[in-house]
Amino acid sequence: PADRPLARGWVGMVGLIFLLHFGSFHLLSCAWRAAGVDAKPLMNWPVLADSLSELWGRRWNTAFRDLTYRFLFRPLSARLGPRAGLAAGFLFSGVVHDLVISAPAGGGYGWPTLYFVGQGLGLLAERSKVGTRLGLGAGWRGRAFAALVVIGPVYGLFHPPFVLGVVVPFLSVIGAY
Numbered sequence: 001p002a003d004r005p006l007a008r009g010w011v012g013m014v015g016l017i018f019l020l021h022f023g024s025f026h027l028l029s030c031a032w033r034a035a036g037v038d039a040k041p042l043m044n045w046p047v048l049a050d051s052l053s054e055l056w057g058r059r060w061n062t063a064f065r066d067l068t069y070r071f072l073f074r075p076l077s078a079r080l081g082p083r084a085g086l087a088a089g090f091l092f093s094g095v096v097h098d099l100v101i102s103a104p105a106g107g108g109y110g111w112p113t114l115y116f117v118g119q120g121l122g123l124l125a126e127r128s129k130v131g132t133r134l135g136l137g138a139g140w141r142g143r144a145f146a147a148l149v150v151i152g153p154v155y156g157l158f159h160p161p162f163v164l165g166v167v168v169p170f171l172s173v174i175g176a177y
Contacts (some may be wrong), residue, residue, distance in 0.1 A: 009163035012171040051142035052126050054150055056119065067093060083124065090120035097157065107161030115157040122149035 001007070025042050042061050049055035052093035068089040077085035094113030102109045126136045126145060135141040153170065158167075171177060 005168050006079060006160060006163055008177060009167040009171065010158075012176050013158060013163060013167045016167075049141065049143070049146055051137045052122050052146040053117070053137060054142075055146050055150065056123065064093070087120055090116045090123075093119075101158065101162045101166075103160075105161040105165040107165070108159035109157045111156040115153055118153055119149065122146075 021043055029039045029041040040062065042063055044059045044062060046055055046059040049059045072088045072092055073082075073085035075085075076088050091113065094116030097112035097116065098109060101112050122145075125131050126142070130147075131137065136145040
């Protein structure tokens with residue numbers, strides 16, 4: 001509805017995310033592989049993740065994961081331990097997302113970083129003794145926990161200043177409504 005720009009923005013944004021992350025980028029990977037280049041898809045069926053660890057470690061944006069693993073997680077883990085490496089990786093991801101989401105929107109600063117700090121805390125909870133005892137790292141409990149941690153706070157990642165100030169005007173320019 002025209003009187004609900006936030007809802008319109010969210011619907012359009014979700015469509016664009018699916019189109020880019022699971023459509024265009026995948027087709028680009030297919031084209032490169034057809035040309036003989038080992039260009040694995042960025043997304044490895046994230047909906048099939050059995051846990052938060054599997055989602056962020058093997059299924060979502062594998063190129064970004066590989067870079068943060070090589071240049072942040074591995075060096076910091078060797079010096080400060082794996083928890084510090086994990087924290088640095090998610091903090092870095094949050095800052096990058098703040099730069100590409102909040103800065104263009106001119107507001108909502110810190111919300112994307114908080115979202116990714118929450119993802120790191122979710123991983124620590126999943127791997128904790130209690131999380132292991134509760135089965136948060138596999139099966140239906142792992143999938144449910146991952147969905148709760150990833151989808152539950154996503155409104156903070158894509159906050160209203162971004163949706164209303166960037167997404168809605170973009171959708172208007174491309175003639176989406």
